[in-house]
Amino acid sequence: METTRQSKIARLLQKELSEIFLLQTKAMHGTLVSVSAVRISPDMSIARAYLSVFPSEKADELVKNINENMKSIRYELGTRVRHQLRIIPELKFFVDDSLDYIEKIDSLLK
Secondary structure (H helix, E strand, O other): OOOHHHHHHHHHHHHHHHHHHHHHOOOOOOOEEEEEEEEEOOOOOEEEEEEEEEOHHHHHHHHHHHHHOHHHHHHHHHHHHOOOOOOOOEEEEEEOOHHHHHHHHHHHHO
């Protein structure tokens, strides 16, 4: 169960990460990255961000690239939220495949 503080920080991180990815993917035409959820550990040291990638064929490659460039993303996030957070959490990115799962269930039900 998340505390109120955890959920507020998670929403803040989700909003800021979404803006960062929006600016970074403008150069990559035809690719869209959105942050569908952020879960933060109780000690606020680790944030797990779940990314939805369109087109989904590029998802694994893109998330691997994002994880390799995590330090620069964390630095950018730190410059944006330095007045709200004392310690910037360590970031871990994962593919959110819930939309693919929903489409698969819909196709099976039809």
